[in-house]
Amino acid sequence: MIAKLKQLFLSPEVPLTAQQKTQQLNLAAAALLLEVVYADDHVESSETALLPAALTQTLHITLDDATALLEQAKQARFNATSLFEFTEKINAAFSVADKQQLILAMWQLAYADGELCRYEDQIIRRTADLLYLKHSELIHMRNIAMEKDA
Template identity: 30%
Template sequence: MFERFLSFLKEIPGGSGRSTGDDDPRVAAAALLYHVMNVDGVRQDAEWERFKAVLGENYGVSGTELDELAKAGEQADREAVDFYAFTSVLKRHLDPDGRKAFIGLMWEIVFADGELHELEDNTVWRVAELLDVERQDRISERRKVAASLPDPAKIPDEE
């Protein structure tokens, strides 16, 4: 399932890493991931590195292309008034399994610093709702990512 999501992301038109406009799912994904990374007001190096790694791994970009995609996501997030513009693009381009996998990527960014802030949790919840990802799937992705952490005891398992 996750492999299908990764291959889909790499096959998206405009795979060069450059934005193709408002309907570019790569930029929409980067914007949401950037937002969840910064929502608690503190961007730690571990979060930034995980953000860039997730973009690089999922879109097959590196170097200048990766920097351009990260910058496009940051700019799109700063200009956005809500999440709908991004989630509507992702809903058009991703099947239900792909949307669930994307929520897993958001949790990876959230837990990159080993902590969970309530604003991060709320952001993932809101994005999941807009993507029509079921509550149990959102929680399942959260638990899966948290369990892979070096110290999962630091992350509360409660919703």
């Protein structure tokens, strides 16, 4: 038994392919967007309608891919213990502009039902902090989302 444990801990990790890395990144971003949708305990139809479009714009994927990704992201979100699991992957690969686009999509989802819940606000702010975005960038993305909503 000890030999099997040693083998488990000492075995080299198999490197991921580029496609697998992209899939993990997309899954992380989708899970973060879902965090906003589920933050206020009422999933509004306006939020669920906007979610696939937000994924296609943010991740540059097709609508069919976005729909499939959402199903995977629901499970990943359910199994997650913190936002860090997702933001860690995004920090390793996203540019500042990509991170800003993700935060913008999160704000747009938060405002989709016409009001901002404090829990939605909290999740977006915590995510922006974990993505090492400046407060001014966070507010700028919020203002853009609010302008589009008006």
